[in-house]
């Protein structure tokens with residue numbers, strides 16, 4: 001009885017109570033936001049060694065009626081836990097593919113790619129592949145201009161199933177990028193087996209690349225690794241010309257970060 005008493009006390013910890021009700025409020029809010037289409041997609045450019053636009057990463061935002069523009073860190077986790085990431089992810093992918101189709105209509109942007117983040121819950125969902133193919137078809141977007149960004153932790157779970165799904169989409173031309181590379185637990189042996197097109201050097205290695213020799217060594221190793229595996233490599237979170245120059249000198253040819261542009265409405269990409 002005493003032990004139970006402790007458990008009960010623990011269960012009714014006011015801190016936890018507050019957290020639990022804040023979460024259920026947020027969950028209800030998220031459901032309503034989906035119904036009201038309060039989510040919008042911002043785009044951040046990826047550029048080549050000459051600062052020319054190669055494409056953009058789609059980054060979701062929540063246009064909250066009271067709170068304003070809410071960043072993904074504040075709702076993606078809960079959307080994953082509640083399964084709401086499925087309709088949300090579909091909406092983002094659809095919007096990104098519609099954007100691709102619009103870019104395709106103008107010569108200057110016809111070759112631009114769009115990268116879309118895919119969460120573990122979405123990718124493991126049995127209907128994922130069919131969903132992506134259906135959205136490509138409905139929007140008329142060119143599959144070869146779509147890149148799906150996956151993370152290492154997602155791919156560690158049931159590697160065979162992941163490879164099978166990736167192969168189907170890849171056979172239609174869809175590309176795959178490994179996001180936040182270096183922060184997970186990738187074993188190099190299966191990195192070789194995954195049908196990837198691109199590695200993204202996590203911004204945590206780029207931030208201090210000029211001052212921290214370990215970060216510099218890791219960033220350079222990822223560039224070399226990508227080259228030897230025949231993959232493209234993108235440095236994320238590039239904020240200064242110094243960081244860009246260092247990465248460029250060490251073989252990186254594709255960049256993303258505030259130095260080139262913050263995430264914003266798709267139209268902003270047309271401005272230099």
Ligand code: C2E
Pocket residue numbers: 044058059060071072073076089092117118119179180203236237238239256257258259263
């Ligand atoms: P991520 O995929 O690693 O995306 C890059 C994040 O870095 C973005 O944050 C971007 O705004 C930020 N960033 C870009 N350049 C710089 C820079 O130079 N310096 C710094 N400090 N940050 C930079 P954001 O938009 O807040 O997104 C955070 C995370 O939320 C994303 O990280 C991604 O994991 C997740 N996310 C965003 N949109 C979606 C989505 O549609 N679906 C899913 N499943 N996850 C998403």
Ligand code: CA
Pocket residue numbers: 057117149179
């Ligand atoms: Ca990403």
Ligand code: CA
Pocket residue numbers: 179180200202203236
């Ligand atoms: Ca990233």
Ligand code: CA
Pocket residue numbers: 180
């Ligand atoms: Ca990240």
